[in-house]
Amino acid sequence: MYKTSxxxxxxxxxxxxxxxxxxxENLWPLPKGISYNSYLIDDDKVxxxxxxxxxxxxxxxxxxxxxxxxxxxxxxxxxxxxxxxxGSIEWLVNQYPHITIIGNSRTMDMLKGFYGITENILSIKxxxxxxxxxxxxxxxLTPMIHWPETMMTYVPELKILFSGDxxxxxxxxxxxxxxxxxxxxxxxxxxxxxxxxxxxxxxxxVQAALGKLSGIDIEVVCSTHGPVWTEKxxxxxxxxxxxxxxxxxxxxxxxxxxxxMYGNTEQLAEIIAASAAENGIKNVVMHHVSKSHQxxxxxxxxxxxxxxxxxxxxxxxxxxxxESLISALRNRNIKDRLFGYFGGFSWADASLRHLKEFxxxxxxxxxxxxxxxxxxxxxxxxESAWNLGQIMAEKLQRQD
Ligand code: FEO
Numbered sequence: 001m002y003k004t005s006x007x008x009x010x011x012x013x014x015x016x017x018x019x020x021x022x023x024x025e026n027l028w029p030l031p032k033g034i035s036y037n038s039y040l041i042d043d044d045k046v047x048x049x050x051x052x053x054x055x056x057x058x059x060x061x062x063x064x065x066x067x068x069x070x071x072x073x074x075x076x077x078x079x080x081x082x083x084x085x086x087g088s089i090e091w092l093v094n095q096y097p098h099i100t101i102i103g104n105s106r107t108m109d110m111l112k113g114f115y116g117i118t119e120n121i122l123s124i125k126x127x128x129x130x131x132x133x134x135x136x137x138x139x140x141l142t143p144m145i146h147w148p149e150t151m152m153t154y155v156p157e158l159k160i161l162f163s164g165d166x167x168x169x170x171x172x173x174x175x176x177x178x179x180x181x182x183x184x185x186x187x188x189x190x191x192x193x194x195x196x197x198x199x200x201x202x203x204x205x206v207q208a209a210l211g212k213l214s215g216i217d218i219e220v221v222c223s224t225h226g227p228v229w230t231e232k233x234x235x236x237x238x239x240x241x242x243x244x245x246x247x248x249x250x251x252x253x254x255x256x257x258x259x260x261m262y263g264n265t266e267q268l269a270e271i272i273a274a275s276a277a278e279n280g281i282k283n284v285v286m287h288h289v290s291k292s293h294q295x296x297x298x299x300x301x302x303x304x305x306x307x308x309x310x311x312x313x314x315x316x317x318x319x320x321x322x323e324s325l326i327s328a329l330r331n332r333n334i335k336d337r338l339f340g341y342f343g344g345f346s347w348a349d350a351s352l353r354h355l356k357e358f359x360x361x362x363x364x365x366x367x368x369x370x371x372x373x374x375x376x377x378x379x380x381x382x383e384s385a386w387n388l389g390q391i392m393a394e395k396l397q398r399q400d
Pocket of ligand 1 (some may be wrong): 080082084085145165224225323
């Protein structure tokens, strides 16, 4: 038997922790695991909000039984169909064959496609409501946070928002489930990493969703990953963070991401970083793309306004790790960055041309001419690298 966590009267947490998976979506590292959150609303009618990854169906089932006993579940609300949340739907339908699945028209298309489910479904539209008894479920369609079918469910009587992936974080829930029960400090950085990795492409849809939610009184935010947000300061903080990230606004700081085969391009990066620090920039983050995971590099580029990229020329192209990084930045439509670039070459200088094309395409503010190095560091190159760090620092300082 489990002692089920109660979030508010009649609202229970029945999610699970995954501390064994190495990579979320087989892409993004999970050094501290992840939680798949699901919630039960026990009213005259019982509703379950989202399910969990199929690997945890059995634990999940035991938690639900522990909370409900033999009482049936009337509704499953599917806020999001990605399999980390929909993976236990087939199993749930087998256990509760009379359950009605609530989603929107796009959810229904995916339910049929993924799981062959076409019966006992209730397709809702934006702002539709379903009465459970004392409480009401009101649905808000919030497409592209993070798939086209995504929606949120609000219970006005309790001022609880079930937000899907939005406001979610990497990191398992160790002990507490609600922010007031745990030290939530480390989760905010993991929220930025999650956002930049998973949701970062969808700034405009996030802005549209925040606009839709702006008139709603929210006292509890129940995301599908990470802590339940209940503390006043935290609710404001996570909403403000999503607002800032989705507008591509960033703090004063500099990311230097570079590739280097034998250390020459890396020496340029060191000079630029030292110059930026000497000129007052405390937040300087350096990433060697062959060592840092792209997940962390993206997080930092979403955090800081200054971006300097360095690459050797490799087969007349960019260094492969840099090529991959700029593809990820393009994919996320990253905007409004102060940008600098540098590169090394031995016989054909191609990397700077590619970086210039990238910066122009992204409409970055290029702070000065790039630093070009043939073979190794010479005095004029050192001076030009120092100059790049200094100009970047001065432009960042003006941001205040
Ligand atoms: Fe947590 Fe988009 O799934």
